[in-house]
Amino acid sequence: MAESVWTDIGSADDLRQAPVTRVRAGDKEVAVTFRDGVFGVISNTCNHVGGPLGEGRLDGDYIVCPWHNWKYHRCSGQGEPGSEQDFVPSYPVKVESGRVLVDTASVTKRVRTPSAPHPLARDVVRAPGPLRLLGLSTTAMDAANPRFSGSDHVLAAAVKAAAGMGAETRTIRLNDLSFRHCEGYYSKAARACTWPCSITLMDPHDQMEPVYEALVHWADAVIVATPIRWGAASSLYFKMAERLNCIQNAITVRNRVLIRNKVAGFIIIGGQDNIQAVAGQMLGFFGELGYLFPQFPYIAHSRGWSHEDMENNVKAVANSEELKKGAEELAGRCLSLAGKLIAADEAPSAIERGGRKANPV
DSSP: OOOOOEEEEEEHHHHTSSSEEEEEETTEEEEEEEETTEEEEEESBOTTTOOBGGGSEEETTEEEOTTTOOEEETTTOBBOTTOTTOBOOBOOEEEETTEEEEETTSOOOOBOOOOOOOGGGSOOOOOSSSOEEEEEEOOOOOTTSOOOOHHHHHHHHHHHHHHHTTOEEEEEEGGGOOOOOOOOHHHHOGGGSOSSOHHHHHOTTOOOHHHHIIIIIIOSEEEEEEEOBTTBOOHHHHHHHHHTHHHHHHHHHHOOOOOOSOEEEEEEEESSSOHHHHHHHHHHHHHHHTOBOOSSOEEEEEOOTTOOOHHHHHHHHHTOHHHHHHHHHHHHHHHHHHHHHHHHHHSOOTTTTTOOOOOOO
């Protein structure tokens, strides 16, 4: 057994002032707790994705990680009931002459219980088969009292046209899914925003998983349809977009590009104007996720501020052959570009063909 190395980590009076404190013990960061007259010291690093336990809170005798709410006993480092096989390192602690001392040589071992990776965490490999197009509806409405949706109507024409071109198609309506708002894990730390999404990992009832699965693993092309709501895309679009930040953040924290050689197009339908601003946000956001765009990447309709007679706007969209044709052509442009990207990606390199590549500059 290693000889004890007692390290002074601070004044007992000072460390009693807060239930949880993050301090250094030699070259280690630890989480110090004080409750019912007793100090506890465990590692500052959570087993999950390394969250700082010393910045968490106490729930009884358990420290709650501030990133994703994992819990460990404040003295033993053992995981909460249901996760008793997990341990973060714990340290012997004592108080002498008003100072808190930690034995850094007698630390316990960290134990992580192996668990199967989430299905979304698998490598992104395009399965063989025809081109695949996803129609993604962001219209919000009362399901019990449905109404006509111009953006859904035009999206349906695009998806039908894609199927007629031989593509596999799916349609996801965000209005049919129950999923939580983004809860700002990135605001705590970049590494706290994980792929798969932290909420998806924690909450089996959250229904963003079909969206992630389709965008990252299934679709070669996606057409996103939205109405205009007070000069912006729909509230459901932004609710989804915030949850898609985990895809982009995988590049930031892991250098892992999840969206590659995929195409996006957009359908924007509004009773009022501001089409270009809505399209600009969508192009910018999906570009950051990794999507590429065909020439003329969106189609749109608006009658401007002077037309508040929405019943006539509904008729205009429902009966518009021009919008239907535009949707069909948008689907064609998206599939055409997706096909070219896939073909280029699957083409053998010059070395594989027995040729020679130019020397790098």
